Amino acid sequence: xxxxxxxxxxxxxxxxxxxxxxxxxxxxxxxxxxxxxxxxxxxxxxxxxxxxxxxxxxxxxxxxxxxxxxxxxxxxxxxxxxxxxxxxxxxxxxxxxxxxxxxxxxxxxxxxxxxxxxxxxxxxxxxxxxxxxxxxxxxxxxxxxxxxxxxxxxxxxxxxxxxxxxxxxxxxxxxxxxxxxxxxxxxxxxxxxxxxxxxxxxxxxxxx
Amino acid sequence: xxxxxxxxxxxxxxxxxxxxxxxxxxxxxxxxxxxxxxxxxxxxxxxxxxxxxxxxxxxxxxxxxxxxxxxxxxxxxxxxxxxxxxxxxxxxxxxxxxxxxxxxxxxxxxxxxxxxxxxxxxxxxxxxxxxxxxxxxxxxxxxxxxxxxxxxxxxxxxxxxxxxxxxxxxxxxxxxxxxxxxxxxxxxxxxxxxxxxxxxxxxxxxxxxxxxxxxxxxxxxxxxxxxxxxxxxxxxxxxxxxxxxxxxxxxxxxxxxxxxxxxxxxxxxxxxxxxxxxxxxxxxxxxxxxxxxxxxxxxxxxxxxxxxxxxxxxxxxxxxxxxxxxxxxxxxxxxxxxxxxxxxxxxxxxxxxxxxxxxxxxxxxxxxxxxxxxxxxxxxxxxxxxxxxx
Numbered sequence: 392x393x394x395x396x397x398x399x400x401x402x403x404x405x406x407x408x409x410x411x412x413x414x415x416x417x418x419x420x421x422x423x424x425x426x427x428x429x430x431x432x433x434x435x436x437x438x439x440x441x442x443x444x445x446x447x448x449x450x451x452x453x454x455x456x457x458x459x460x461x462x463x464x465x466x467x468x469x470x471x472x473x474x475x476x477x478x479x480x481x482x483x484x485x486x487x488x489x490x491x492x493x494x495x496x497x498x499x500x501x502x503x504x505x506x507x508x509x510x511x512x513x514x515x516x517x518x519x520x521x522x523x524x525x526x527x528x529x530x531x532x533x534x535x536x537x538x539x540x541x542x543x544x545x546x547x548x549x550x551x552x553x554x555x556x557x558x559x560x561x562x563x564x565x566x567x568x569x570x571x572x573x574x575x576x577x578x579x580x581x582x583x584x585x586x587x588x589x590x591x592x593x594x595x596x597x598x599x
Numbered sequence: 600x601x602x603x604x605x606x607x608x609x610x611x612x613x614x615x616x617x618x619x620x621x622x623x624x625x626x627x628x629x630x631x632x633x634x635x636x637x638x639x640x641x642x643x644x645x646x647x648x649x650x651x652x653x654x655x656x657x658x659x660x661x662x663x664x665x666x667x668x669x670x671x672x673x674x675x676x677x678x679x680x681x682x683x684x685x686x687x688x689x690x691x692x693x694x695x696x697x698x699x700x701x702x703x704x705x706x707x708x709x710x711x712x713x714x715x716x717x718x719x720x721x722x723x724x725x726x727x728x729x730x731x732x733x734x735x736x737x738x739x740x741x742x743x744x745x746x747x748x749x750x751x752x753x754x755x756x757x758x759x760x761x762x763x764x765x766x767x768x769x770x771x772x773x774x775x776x777x778x779x780x781x782x783x784x785x786x787x788x789x790x791x792x793x794x795x796x797x798x799x800x801x802x803x804x805x806x807x808x809x810x811x812x813x814x815x816x817x818x819x820x821x822x823x824x825x826x827x828x829x830x831x832x833x834x835x836x837x838x839x840x841x842x843x844x845x846x847x848x849x850x851x852x853x854x855x856x857x858x859x860x861x862x863x864x865x866x867x868x869x870x871x872x873x874x875x876x877x878x879x880x881x882x883x884x885x886x887x888x889x890x891x892x893x894x895x896x897x898x899x900x901x902x903x904x905x906x907x908x909x910x911x912x913x914x915x916x917x918x919x920x921x922x923x924x925x926x927x928x929x930x931x932x933x934x935x936x937x938x939x940x941x942x943x944x945x946x947x948x949x950x951x952x953x954x955x956x957x958x959x960x961x962x963x964x965x966x967x968x969x970x971x972x973x974x975x976x977x978x979x980x981x982x983x984x985x986x987x988x989x
Contacts, residue, residue, distance in 0.1 A: 396813030403810045404747060419754055431761075433783065435768040458913070464679035501682030501774045506782070507913055515768070 432548055435502055435515035437495045439539045443480055447538035448487075452512035454479065455488040459504035459513055467497035468504065480559065481566040491534035495521065511555045517547045627655055630970075634663055638741050638974040642984045645961070645973065652969045657962040661955075664988040672948040677703055677778070677915050680948065684935075685772040687950065688986040690730045693722040693763070694928040696776040701857060702924030702935035703778045707917045710907050715780040716859045717900040721793065722763070722775070723926070724889040724896070728800065729756040730929035731840075731882040731889075732807070734981040738879065739811065741978040742820055748810060755803050758796055765789060779910025790897065797893045804886050812883070821876035825964040825976035828873065835960045839931025839953050840885060841980060844870030844877040851927035858926075862899075863892045875979040882981075916943050930954050930981055950989060954982035 411417045421428055442450035455472040471490035479485040504513050516539070523529030545552040627648040633639035642663035648656040668687065672680040684699045685692035697719055704711060711719075733756050736749030760770040766789055767773040767782070775782055785793075811817055827837070829845040842849055850867045852860040868884035870877030917939040925934035931953025938947040957980050965973045 393815060396815050396818070400810040400814050403806055407751070407806075419757065431765040431768070433765060433768040462676065462679065462913075464675055464682055499682060500769065500772065502768065503678065503682065503774075 430517045430519075430547075432550065434517045435500055436519045437498055437500060437516050437521070438493060438504055438513050438537070439516045440491065440534060440537045441512055441514055441541055441544050442538050443541050447535065447540075449477065450480075451487055451534070451538065452480065452510050453488050453491065454485040454510055454512070455491075456510070458507050458509070462503055462507045464501060464503060465497050465499055467494045468492070469494075481563050482570075483566070488534055491537060492531055493537060494531050496526070496530040511559060514544055514548070514551075632970075632973070633660075636974075638977060640984050642988070645977070647965075647970070647973065649970065654965050654968055654970065654973055657965045657973065659958055659961050661958070661984070661987050664984050666989065668989040669948050669950060673945055676943050677917070677945065678912065680945075681776070682772065682774040685774055686985055687952065687989060688928065688930065688933070688954065688983045689771050690733065690983055691726045691929050692771055692773045693719075693726045693767075693775060694926060694933060696773065697723055697858075698924055698926040698928065698933045699935045700776040700778055700924075701926060702922050702937050703917070705924050706920060706922035706937055706939055707778070709779045709910060711858075712780055712904045712907055713859075713901050714784075714903040715905045717896050718781050718785055718905065719776065719858055720860070720863070720896045721893060721900070722766075724893045725759050725762065725793075725796075727889045727929045728886050728893075729759045730981075731886050732756060732803075734929075735807070735811070735879060735882055738875075738975070738978040738981075739817070741974050742817065748807065751803075751807060751810070755800070758799075762789070762793055762796060765792070777906065777910065777912070778915070780904070780906035784905045790900065793893075794897050797890060797897060800890050800893075801887070804883065804890070808883060812880070817879075818876065820972075820975060821879060821979075822874055823872070824875045824968060824972050825979060826872060826874050827960065827964050831963060832873070832960070835956070835963075837931070837957050837960055839927070839929070839957065839981075840878055840881045841931065841957050841960075843867065844881045845873035846870055851925055851932055855925065857924075863895050865889075865892050875975055878979045878981075914943075916941060921947075925951070928953055930983070930986070931957055950986075952986045952989060954980075954984075954986040958982055958987060 407417075441452050442448075443452065444450035455470055457470050457472070460466075460468045460470045469490065469492040470488050473487045473489040476484035477487050500515070502515055505515055521530075541552070541556075544555075627650055629646065629648050631644055632647055633644035634642055636645075639645065642661075644660040644663075646656075646658040646660060647654055666686075668683055672683060675683075681696060681699060684695040687695050703709070729752075732752035733749070736752035739748040740746060763773055764770045766785060767775040827841065827845050829847050832842050832845045833847060837845075838849065838851075846869050848867060848869055851857065852865075853867055865888045868881050868888065870881050919939055919941045921936070921938045923934055923936045925932050927933075932951065933953055934951035936947070936949040936951065937945050940946040961977065961980065964976050968976065
């Protein structure tokens with residue numbers, strides 16, 4: 392019969408129309424500013440810099456190695472290395488970024504900076520409501536605007552942040568153990584140095 | 600000027616004999632369809648010469664979206680081109696990722712772990728389903744059914760994109776595959792969600808077919824329109840559903856056995872007439888075959904690493920040489936050709952885009968048809984301008 396296919400299609404549309412009244416998961420529209428879909432844990436928008444502790448400048452993990460600047464495909468990162476050093480999370484003196492700018496109007500959210508960073512310093516944010524009326528300065532973020540605390544990182548990517556913390560803790564423990572061994576060796580050396588004058592002078596090349 | 604004169608005059612530049620005899624009187628009317636025509640995605644133009652309603656000549660004009668992709672890639676490191684491949688065919692970023700990863704893996708003879716191979720197959724087939732569903736939706740929309748099939752397709756696509764986002768972090772610009780594996784592992788919860796989604800796909804395809812396949816208006820508009828002969832399709836190196844709808848059995852998954860496709864049982868649907876209706880039907884059947892592959896892959900996926908331990912991320916310098924990696928992308932054969940001179944960036948980087956090469960045959964399919972059919976035939980080629988212009 393001519394028109395049978397059309398009627399079949401109409402029946403399908405009617406089924407869908409009626410279905411949206413009985414089943415809640417058929418209602419796919421979300422009224423955005425009032426209702427929100429929770430973001431996925433893996434979601435990524437733009438990068439931010441992680442810092443430990445309360446002070447963003449002191450706790451900044453970035454050591455200004457400039458690998459991300461080099462690897463960034465659209466070259467949206469600009470870093471200036473500091474002249475002096477500050478202690479990093481294990482207490483080792485390291486350089487820090489005197490300037491760290493990301494132009495998020497150029498950034499394409501590819502996550503390559505995160506992958507190449509050896510210091511777990513740069514991570515992806517999930518904040519997406521970044522509209523601004525200043526096209527140039529408003530989208531060029533400096534290091535203070537980029538700095539977000541480790542607690543914030545735990546909030547947005549809990550699993551990933553947990554893994555990162557475990558890795559850093561292991562590194563810290565290894566560094567502490569190494570420092571302890573070094574301290575013990577130094578103490579021992581100091582002790583030997585202290586006790587050495589009392590002893591008769593050893594023959595050259597004798598004692599180690 | 601008479602019609603006959605115009606035709607002989609244009610033959611020099613067009614290098615193709617006319618397929619129909621002009622029946623009308625007077626001059627040809629030249630019209631630029633696009634770039635603002637709704638069917639041309641805003642960045643494509645067809646210069647058509649009309650005799651009344653009939654198309655006498657058609658010249659596709661592209662380049663509005665040219666972004667210098669190949670030259671940028673030649674100045675960038677190998678890994679830095681991976682996010683740019685997402686932006687070629689932005690409907691199927693994961694297929695593009697795979698094609699590029701495959702080319703680089705061939706270049707450096709890099710092995711890929713089992714689990715990563717399965718993940719790649721799962722993601723590529725999900726990509727194919729969402730691409731075919733939405734391309735059929737766009738085709739029907741260009742026919743005048745304003746929205747219903749497209750919205751049904753997008754409802755399903757939304758679920759697949761949610762799977763992509765929860766795994767890769769982004770809905771369309773996935774940037775997921777790496778040379779020697781994948782970036783993040785799939786969790787058990789993700790696999791369960793994917794299984795649930797795949798179980799819901801056959802009813803969706805049934806619904807789609809009930810809505811469209813036997814619809815008399817669709818049949819009247821599509822059958823016998825835009826016929827592409829198999830010999831012409833082969834000579835023009837057309838690939839993908841467009842070629843298979845003309846009855847040529849050529850699917851890179853069967854021909855090349857890249858990845859682990861030789862392990863899965865699936866059939867290659869072929870068309871008989873090479874018209875728009877066959878292209879629609881081939882896409883529907885390909886969705887069904889993709890669901891079969893997905894069911895097998897989600898059942899068999901092994902545990903293990905997702906990244907080859909020997910793979911390098913930083914300081915990646917392939918030895919001098921060349922490689923061509925190709926995959927059966929939803930739109931046809933997508934290939935990446937790379938030449939390395941031993942430096943961190945490729946000496947030559949070339950994309951073989953299925954959309955562009957399938958588009959070159961547009962005039963031969965459109966000659967003699969009405970303007971309204973041109974829109975339909977153009978829709979049935981299934982192109983993405985990001986890939987045509989690069």
